[in-house]
Amino acid sequence: MKKKDTRPRVAKTAAAEGGEVALHKLLEAMLSLRTAGELHAFLEDLCTPAELEAIADRWRVVPLLIEQVPYRDIHDRTGVSVTTIGRIARCLGHGAGGYRIAAARVLGGPDSSSH
Known part of the structure; x- marks a missing residue:
């Protein structure tokens, strides 16, 4: 029998929305970079x-x-x-x-x- 997920649905939705906001901010940061060198430096720091x-x-x-x-x-x-x-x-x-x-x-x- 599968164990029922008892976590509140609101918390999961808020977490998902927080992830979407974080992704949007990451995309904004990437779009702000002006050169391949800047993007390379950012990706080296990020990944x-x-x-x-x-x-x-x-x-x-x-x-x-x-x-x-x-x-x-x-x-x-x-x-x-x-x-x-x-x-x-x-x-x-x-x-x-x-x-x-x-x-x-x-x-x-x-x-x-x-x-």
Whole structure:
């Protein structure tokens, strides 16, 4: 039998709202940075080296997926797991559109406005 969650629903909602506020403030902070160097310094302070490496690896997979390179070849070239490659591919196809916007602007990828 599953144990009933007795925590107040209001507390969960307040925590979720607090997280949304914190995320919004983080986005504002990132948008305030003016150069790649400033953003790099901010990300080095914000993330662990492993987190930065994981983020960079995910971005490295995007152009390969856009070029329709097979997952196994992407894995062989980058060392990124096939599971992670699949997740990135799902985001490219059905996500919020962030990868496609950035790819269109930075890599010359397909315009995200059609999604």
